[in-house]
Amino acid sequence: MREVVLPVIGTVAAWRREARALARAGVRPEAVVWSVGAETGDLFAGGPVAPAAEGRELRLPRAAIETIESALCHSDPERFARAYATVLRLTDGTVRWGDRSDPAIRRILHQAKAVRRDIHKMHAFVRFRELPSDRPRRAFAAWFEPEHPIVEAATPFFARRFGDMDWLIATPSVTARFIGGSLTFTETLDAAPPPEDATEDLWRTYYASIFNPARLMVRAMQSEMPKKYWKNLPEARLISELIREAPRRAAEMQAALPTEPPARRAQVAREMARRAEVVPVVGTLEEVKAQADRCTRCALHGPATQTVFGEGPQDAALMFVGEQAGDTEDLSGRPFVGPAGQVFETALQSAGVECRGVYVTNAVKHFKFVPRGKRRIHQRPDAGEVEACRWWLDLERRHVRPRLIVALGATACAALTGSGKDLLRRRGRIEAAGDGTPVLVTLHPAYILRLPDAAQRAAALAAFRADIALAAEAGGGGQPGGQFGHQDQHAQPADHQQHEGRRAAHDGA
């Protein structure tokens, strides 16, 4: 029996190293006992020794690695053993990644989701208190009790967000310190929360002022801010009082309402409706992504594993919009990493476009499917779902401000131009989004993959590549300074006709 003791800091990286070495040495999963922190001494000395298997290099899909490593941040003591046994089975091909009928994979997916949820809660509920500091940077401290050992995974977010301050987040097991721009972790020695100070009072005042008794939804409030987090939230002390007082204050507000609308009401209402059409830029793109991770704007968030937000540089000249996350994307949390993504990536490469230089996203950020046996069958999102998710797409567009957007398929086309009809006629054309940004219409790579006839498929693929090449050309090859400035609102490229001709040839027309 082998005992592997992983360190409290850097647990996941250490597990990765150990798992590789054990696999190479052919050590069977049942021959390993995993733990974190302290050695268990000779507990297993003299235990049965499982015979060695053939040594091998671990080979895993990227989506599997990311999810398994998230699940390793769960508090379940069995997670290391389960992960090691699973990576061996994935390497041997005795199980397929994403197969939810497999209990270990199902458990890993479930635990990775719980870890992601815990990380979101930490991002939302850490409350800093200012500390006296004799350095030029202001100093803050926070105490937080996560459900899982997520400090190392969750705190880089705070480093990006509060990069100009020194701060410390202590949890019962690990403390993260961000001093002078560098993030370090140590085991927590003194597990006592930092002292109260005036910042707490300010926070309470703020919370009381944003609380609207007429809109009290205790259930919703508790699911957003579960009770277990209340004890470390200064504002939580106000909650019971606010809830008790809510009916009286709501009645008072109701009684104070005017019975006739003032004359200017209609005018104001018109103005508000006009303003509501403009999506505000809410925080940084990173913050928008964090908000989208908790999206409940439509019912698709329920069955989906996670939100699949866009990826790519924020100053990308080219933005590609697909339909929705597929099965692989739903598991990995990244857009276009499945079979359609491969067609897309090859087309980018053949057009000489650097994949990392473009921004790639979807019209709908959650996977819509119906379960059938072990499979999840893709369903096209409906107009309501596309409309609900347009909130996020619009925010991505306002942050990235691409010179050209490529609509991959009818759903993206509908989200961007208002209509997804007649795609075969429109593909290869450059149209305009509501704000005038040029939108190149093309087919979805998954549609091409589904074409039953090989010759048809080859022609469609060539036409798709030609569309991508046109996008690269029109969007400045994905580089700043291309043909379209942001102001060229309704511009049509000079080679539009030429491309139409090229398309006709591909289509055999």
Ligand code: URA
């Ligand atoms: N299809 C899409 O439209 N988007 C993805 O991310 C994957 C497949």
